Amino acid sequence: MRQMMKGNEAIAEAAVQAGCRYFFGYPITPQNEIPEYMSARLPEVGGAFLQAESEVSAINMVFGAASTGARVMTSSSSPGISLKQEGISYIVGAELPCVIVNMVRGGPGLGSIQPAQSDYYQATRGGGHGDYRMIVYAPASIQEAVELTQKAFDSADRYRNPVMILGDGCIGQMMEPVSMPEYKKPDDLGEKTWAATGYHPGCGRERNIINSLYIEPDRCEQHNLDLQAKYDAMKEREVMAKEEMAEDADIIVVAYGTTARIALTAVRKAREQGIKAGLIRPITVWPFPEKEIAAAAQRCKAFLTVEMSLGQMVDDVRLAVNGCRPVEFFGRTGGMIPGVSEIYDRILKIKEGL
């Protein structure tokens, strides 16, 4: 059954369907519908919602709930996600699963409350301290947001690592028809035998200690190498991207999230004008679809990266293309959204220069 839902509410309901029973958050625009929805919904399913005193506390409450083996989520927008970074780093270090939603808004500082993609570096490089990564899903529609939210809980459990949903104000605020998928837990996800649930000698397992401290450097290095093995597995298995008209394209636009929808309209317009344009849309911005882009670089003549930032993902595109094709950039920032004709004009200009 399809129903009209606001992005934020759809994400919240998808989380509940996926078994999320605990939510800790602090109000910030443009994601308030997530905590508001959860505050009413979670008690109905025997869970708990708590409005924390800050994002710092919220992410540490997530740490506590995740430690017990529960499915737990927090959401925020850019300034609040900055505050969560120390906690996210601890969650990675302690190998806890959780889902974190960032409905990105304009920055830096208090910035604006309009949609942006300027937290890309923070999301994809491990925004807190230490050597870490996490899967970052960037939905471009509400239906996709719903599906990726459910997948996020599975991926988090599978790798015992946080997973981020990187949205923007548009994804959070707009309404679209959605059908809520029936959630089915993957068979490979077993019992969380590592969880802190209570121990006594003879209970059949060792004491569970949820910890990110490895005071001896050789053990800390080994811990990092173990984490790295998980990131390598994610890179191997979890990359998602969608290509549109990219097969025979001369000019390939790379864009994610809301920007990719606008870029697709510009690409279609270019095709109508006889320009062979195409689109590659990373759905996971980490791990980044570098193989897909490197392969496309063998076929096409030039790339155009479009973002709601002054150029962050373009670095990853350039790394993947590795100098074998020109990579142009166009971006709007601070809460401004690139227009179809602005992107089309860039495509046209590249075409003229070919």
Added chain:
Amino acid sequence: MAEYKKPDSLILPLASYCPGCTHGIIHRLVAEAIDELGIADHTIGIAPVGCAVFAYNYFNVDMLQAAHGRAPAVATGAKRANPGNIVFTYQGDGDLASIGAAEIVHAAARGENITVIFVNNAIYGMTGGQMAPTSLIGQKTTTSPLGRSVERNGNPIRVSEMLSSLTGPAYIERVSVHDVKHIIAAGKAIKKAFRNQVEGKGFSLVEVLSTCSTNWGMTPMEALKWLEENMIPYYPLGVYKEV
């Protein structure tokens, strides 16, 4: 004299503490309370950042290690997700009264049904003796080399008094471990703080005045005397809240 028996909930040796450190006494009191109430099999302890960071090696229960100051938030998450568990935090004064001031105030204000063991040694032990929010006026530390002054640093925070002004907490008591009589009283308070949680009474905090002879630059005996003569007058012992 009865022979000292190691509590089942304590794992010895407490290798990371300096000789004469009172953290060891407080660990024993916590472990005895857990044993006596028979709650070890569903107790979750939360270690802070500070000298007690390795508490996860010493309490024979499932343990979490929290970010600096965030133990009350971590405890809140763990307790909300599994209300049947007994959840306690063990925190120093830098952890609880400085960087984690917001977390402890709000956990107390909400009346979270958790137990907090707050070890006030008036200094940052782990990082080498810097000034704490609870360092006394005139106290010399590595970051108050001329002695703490009201003009430069403001007055030390009395956590028990401050938190007892809130409606949320069920029980707040300040105790000391500078002699046997006070250690026995501290043990009773700690046990009560755990029993309250078992009975669902709500937020219970025991502030334990403690020494740090290493960073105070004293022998362990001198430190116990300094605690008695200097800390207790500014941090009076007693029950600050009980409902």
